Amino acid sequence: MDIIPSGGIMFLDGAMGxxxxxxxxxxxxxxxxxxxxxxxxxxxxxxxxxxxxxxAVYSNTFGANAAKFHGDAPLAEIVAAGVGLAxxxxxxxxxxxxxxxxxxxxxxxxxxxxxxxFDAAYDAFAGQVQAGAAAGADFVAIETMGDLYELxxxxxxxxxxxALPVVAxxxxxxxxxxxxxxxxxxxxxxxxGLRADAAGFNCGFGPDLMLPFVRRMSGRxxxxxxxxxxxGLPRLVDGKxxxxxxxxxxxxxxxxxxxxxxxxxxxxxxxxxAHIAALRSALRGxxxxxxxxxxxxxxxVVTSGSRAxxxxxxxxxxxxERINPTGKKKLKAALSEGDTAYVLRxxxxxxxxxxxxxxxxxxxxxLDEPAVLDEIVQAVQSVTDLxxxxxxxxxxxxxxxxxxxxxxxLVNSVNGKEESMSTVLPLAAKYGGVVVALxxxxxxxxxxxxxxxxxxxxxxxxxxxxxLAPSDFLVDVLCLAVSAEASSGAVILEALRRVREELGCxxxxxxxxxxxxxxxxxxxxxxxxxxxxxxxLSAGIVNPLAADMTAxxxxxxxxxxxxxxxxxxxxxxxxxAAASAAVLPAAPAKASVDATEASGSPLFAAIRRGxxxxxxxxxxxxxxxxxDPLSLxxxxxxxxxxxxxxxxxEKKVFxxxxxxxxxxxxxxxxxxxxAMPAQSGRSxxxxxxxxxxxxxxxxxxxxxxxxxxxxxxFRVIDLGRDVPPEKVLEAVLRDTPKLVGLSALxxxxxxxxxxxxxxxxxxxxGVPVAVGGAVLTEDYAVKIGAxxxxxxxxxxxxxxxRLCGD
Amino acid sequence: MTVDLKEVGRYLLLHGREPDQALAEKMARLGxxxxxxxxxxxxxxxxxxxxxxxxxxxxxxxxxxxxxxxxAGCRAAYLACGTxxxxxxxxxxxxxxxxxxxxxxVQAIGAAMIESWMDGVEDAIRAELEQGEALxxxxxxxxxxxxxxxxxxxxxxxxxxxxxxxxxxxxxxMVPSKSVSAVIGVKKG
Numbered sequence: 001m002d003i004i005p006s007g008g009i010m011f012l013d014g015a016m017g018x019x020x021x022x023x024x025x026x027x028x029x030x031x032x033x034x035x036x037x038x039x040x041x042x043x044x045x046x047x048x049x050x051x052x053x054x055x056a057v058y059s060n061t062f063g064a065n066a067a068k069f070h071g072d073a074p075l076a077e078i079v080a081a082g083v084g085l086a087x088x089x090x091x092x093x094x095x096x097x098x099x100x101x102x103x104x105x106x107x108x109x110x111x112x113x114x115x116x117x118f119d120a121a122y123d124a125f126a127g128q129v130q131a132g133a134a135a136g137a138d139f140v141a142i143e144t145m146g147d148l149y150e151l152x153x154x155x156x157x158x159x160x161x162x163a164l165p166v167v168a169x170x171x172x173x174x175x176x177x178x179x180x181x182x183x184x185x186x187x188x189x190x191x192x193g194l195r196a197d198a199a200g201f202n203c204g205f206g207p208d209l210m211l212p213f214v215r216r217m218s219g220r221x222x223x224x225x226x227x228x229x230x231x232g233l234p235r236l237v238d239g240k241x242x243x244x245x246x247x248x249x250x251x252x253x254x255x256x257x258x259x260x261x262x263x264x265x266x267x268x269x270x271x272x273x274a275h276i277a278a279l280r281s282a283l284r285g286x287x288x289x290x291x292x293x294x295x296x297x298x299x300x301v302v303t304s305g306s307r308a309x310x311x312x313x314x315x316x317x318x319x320x321e322r323i324n325p326t327g328k329k330k331l332k333a334a335l336s337e338g339d340t341a342y343v344l345r346x347x348x349x350x351x352x353x354x355x356x357x358x359x360x361x362x363x364x365x366x367l368d369e370p371a372v373l374d375e376i377v378q379a380v381q382s383v384t385d386l387x388x389x390x391x392x393x394x395x396x397x398x399x400x401x402x403x404x405x406x407x408x409x410l411v412n413s414v415n416g417k418e419e420s421m422s423t424v425l426p427l428a429a430k431y432g433g434v435v436v437a438l439x440x441x442x443x444x445x446x447x448x449x450x451x452x453x454x455x456x457x458x459x460x461x462x463x464x465x466x467x468l469a470p471s472d473f474l475v476d477v478l479c480l481a482v483s484a485e486a487s488s489g490a491v492i493l494e495a496l497r498r499v500r501e502e503l504g505c506x507x508x509x510x511x512x513x514x515x516x517x518x519x520x521x522x523x524x525x526x527x528x529x530x531x532x533x534x535x536x537l538s539a540g541i542v543n544p545l546a547a548d549m550t551a552x553x554x555x556x557x558x559x560x561x562x563x564x565x566x567x568x569x570x571x572x573x574x575x576x577a578a579a580s581a582a583v584l585p586a587a588p589a590k591a592s593v594d595a596t597e598a599s600g601s602p603l604f605a606a607i608r609r610g611x612x613x614x615x616x617x618x619x620x621x622x623x624x625x626x627x628d629p630l631s632l633x634x635x636x637x638x639x640x641x642x643x644x645x646x647x648x649x650e651k652k653v654f655x656x657x658x659x660x661x662x663x664x665x666x667x668x669x670x671x672x673x674x675a676m677p678a679q680s681g682r683s684x685x686x687x688x689x690x691x692x693x694x695x696x697x698x699x700x701x702x703x704x705x706x707x708x709x710x711x712x713x714f715r716v717i718d719l720g721r722d723v724p725p726e727k728v729l730e731a732v733l734r735d736t737p738k739l740v741g742l743s744a745l746x747x748x749x750x751x752x753x754x755x756x757x758x759x760x761x762x763x764x765x766g767v768p769v770a771v772g773g774a775v776l777t778e779d780y781a782v783k784i785g786a787x788x789x790x791x792x793x794x795x796x797x798x799x800x801x802r803l804c805g806d
Numbered sequence: 807m808t809v810d811l812k813e814v815g816r817y818l819l820l821h822g823r824e825p826d827q828a829l830a831e832k833m834a835r836l837g838x839x840x841x842x843x844x845x846x847x848x849x850x851x852x853x854x855x856x857x858x859x860x861x862x863x864x865x866x867x868x869x870x871x872x873x874x875x876x877x878a879g880c881r882a883a884y885l886a887c888g889t890x891x892x893x894x895x896x897x898x899x900x901x902x903x904x905x906x907x908x909x910x911x912v913q914a915i916g917a918a919m920i921e922s923w924m925d926g927v928e929d930a931i932r933a934e935l936e937q938g939e940a941l942x943x944x945x946x947x948x949x950x951x952x953x954x955x956x957x958x959x960x961x962x963x964x965x966x967x968x969x970x971x972x973x974x975x976x977x978x979x980m981v982p983s984k985s986v987s988a989v990i991g992v993k994k995g
Binding site: 025026027028029030105107108109112113114115116144146147173175177179180181306341344345347348349351382383384385609610611654655656657659660662663695696697698699700703704706707708745746747748749 | 818819820823825826828829832845851862863864865891892893895896898899900902903904905906907909910911913954962963965967968971973974975976977978979981982983
């Protein structure tokens with residue numbers, strides 16, 4: 001950024017808050033109000049920092065955003081006064097003195113951790129940026145961010161609402177992570193991607209504890225590094241927070257930060273003009289160190305809100321392919337019906353199977369893709385910490401999902417067509433995505449490796465015009481079925497090698513397309529995956545739930561020395577061995593013989609004991625030995641569940657055991673169902689629409705009800721938590737449920753429940769509403785107009801059975 | 807942070823009965839994962855108590871009503887806030903997506919953990935009391951007639967969003983969800 005003197009160190013100011021407290025600001029008092037009530041004090045703090053040698057000061061506007069500020073004056077006036085006071089001090093000090101518009105967090109926790117939306121946070125920051133830029137700030141300083149998502153909102157707001165340089169620092173905990181879990185790598189990747197002008201740390205602790213994180217940051221970004229540590233750790237003395245590290249000690253430790261790569265230095269809580277003066281004199285004549293990390297600029301890192309995944313040229317990662325409706329009937333149906341829960345289960349299953357990144361594609365004809373992709377991306381991010389690959393060909397959907405994505409995403413995809421490059425590349429550059437480049441263009445898919453490399457080269461060159469480096473691309477050399485074109489496999493392998501060698505780009509590939517049209521596909525897929533890995537594939541887009549694929553991945557890494565001491569291979573060996581043995585069912589064939597004697601069958605016993613895996617295995621074994629699917633349902637699964645349900649009603653079985661049994665029954669039923677002819681067996685009853693009402697984010701009760709209902713064979717349309725009344729009505733009109741179940745935990749949200757009931761009753765043809773939740777009673781339920789009150793999840797199942805005519 | 811599985815059983819309403827093997831294994835396994843997911847934080851601050859409120863910097867936390875009864879005879883009060891952090895909620899969301907039983911057990915684990923964490927906060931406060939002082943049991947907004955609305959002032963007086971990362975939703979729930987705020991009176995003798 002042009003405000004940082006090249007080749008020199010830039011000095012910032014120290015604390016504002018603790019300086020104002022020394023001048024009489026009380027705990028709990030709004031510091032920004034002092035811009036109007038005590039302007040001389042605020043200006044005096046700035047003047048003291050300039051006198052101590054600061055090149056720039058931060059305006060007293062830390063909390064002056066619309067989400068946080070509740071003082072007794074218009075915000076724009078507070079911000080303008082704050083910047084104005086710093087400007088006056090700068091002018092009085094003379095020379096080249098800068099003023100930063102200081103921006104702190106909103107004090108609200110963003111979704112999904114809290115209830116505050118990304119857009120609302122953006123709006124709060126945007127207002128502050130506009131006011132500060134108009135008042136004459138020289139740059140924007142975003143600081144003390146404790147949540148990567150909020151940091152993104154602030155940086156975007158700064159970039160989109162002014163043309164000033166943007167410096168951003170986060171407040172790490174002593175373990176090196178933010179409150180919501182992001183580490184230094186996540187912060188570096190996000191800020192690089194969003195094209196911030198400098199990145200670093202403030203607050204939290206003193207310069208001594210900041211050192212390892214500055215070292216880490218120095219190896220993770222080429223951006224100038226900013227440090228504003230506290231005067232040590234806060235200590236409580238006589239009920240007051242004090243900072244005990246004096247100016248000399250502070251300056252001595254801060255020198256180490258500069259030696260580790262920092263070039264913009266100042267102080268945070270507890271630091272004073274004396275600290276800045278000591279810093280200045282300790283660093284007199286010193287220049288920033290040359291940050292000789294040759295590969296910093298060529299790293300390829302994607303992140304979620306809490307985890308960074310680096311894609312290197314020396315190793316490989318798995319991208320989970322299962323959230324893509326192409327060829328997947330169940331997922332297609334789930335997306336069409338708004339059954340987000342199904343998608344989330346796929347996300348968690350792939351996460352736990354060892355995927356590193358998840359592809360998310362919701363392309364179903366007739367769906368409002370921009371709305372659905374946006375919603376699903378956020379929902380998936382709420383249950384997994386893996387980075388996502390946003391997969392769409394709709395540029396409107398892409399931009400909306402990129403904007404609301406938490407972290408630095410993978411973008412799937414751009415291709416060599418002019419139209420694609422001119423729409424996707426600027427979006428990737430703006431939102432900081434790594435882009436999958438498909439090796440096809442107006443001329444189609446080149447038949448040769450040579451042709452595909454040429455298209456990739458064209459895309460990468462075009463990307464440079466938007467500021468994208470070769471390391472910002474994953475080239476997909478395109479996997480065509482070997483059954484249609486015999487040379488396909490060889491062309492792909494050659495192209496993988498050449499892209500690495502000639503373009504220096506990482507690669508990705510949808511591996512399983514190779515076997516399309518052939519029998520025994522899993523074996524072909526795994527074999528080709530191994531070949532592709534050998535050819536240097538950086539990221540395979542694969543099914544991580546397919547045992548053959550994960551075994552191939554782990555075997556490749558173990559056999560090529562990428563798995564230290566074969567540790568991962570050994571750790572996963574039991575699962576790999578079990579998967580290859582699972583071709584034949586392991587459980588004894590006795591099950592079917594005992595099936596008529598329900599209480600004795602292994603399936604019955606496994607369900608009653610709540611053992612999900614055992615129940616599924618027992619069902620498989622029974623089927624393998626010739627048991628009739630329908631009688632397994634009627635004589636084992638349903639009676640076992642009934643036994644446990646009755647036990648719960650008689651208080652002999654507890655809720656967790658009831659749920660475990662229900663889930664075991666559900667697992668067994670899923671196995672049996674796949675063996676049934678399409679029309680027979682129990683079809684899903686219901687549906688039941690469930691929601692936790694607006695304003696309420698505690699959804700444990702609703703989730704328990706959903707789990708039990710589903711395992712009792714009901715189709716549940718789960719609308720999630722914090723659901724506005726209109727959305728419930730929309731589902732009622734669309735899905736004509738037999739029952740609507742609403743939950744609320746707190747007295748403050750029962751009002752929203754009442755409103756939802758009123759709306760459903762007024763606008764739908766007599767769909768009954770049942771309510772439940774900690775604060776509700778039968779009387780209260782009647783008072784707010786509910787048709788039914790159920791005291792627990794089993795009660796709701798019984799009610800649903802009654803309403804569905806069982 | 808370790809998990810007291812007995813306490814977890816209490817929150818699962820097992821009424822003193824031993825969990826069966828499958829449940830016991832689930833509790834132990836999820837307890838370990840929960841321990842990895844939490845990042846507990848805590849903050850407290852002492853204020854003078856005038857019999858009906860504590861105040862500082864233009865903020866006044868009204869404690870009239872049952873809270874004042876509870877603090878009868880106290881001349882000072884601590885405001886305190888503790889949390890398991892946002893990581894616990896993320897873990898809970900993940901298990902909830904897959905299993906209602908796991909979600910229920912994790913919920914109980916969280917309840918046991920935050921209670922034990924707050925007991926630790928009280929112990930730490932007790933350690934800084936003057937000779938002859940003692941704490942009365944903690945009292946939180948939402949108890950008796952102590953309104954939830956009071957959370958706003960209580961958390962502002964602790965600078966809770968910044969100090970421990972705890973903030974309020976628009977319906978006055980604390981997030982992260984496993985957080986507790988409280989007033990703890992100090993009495994003589």
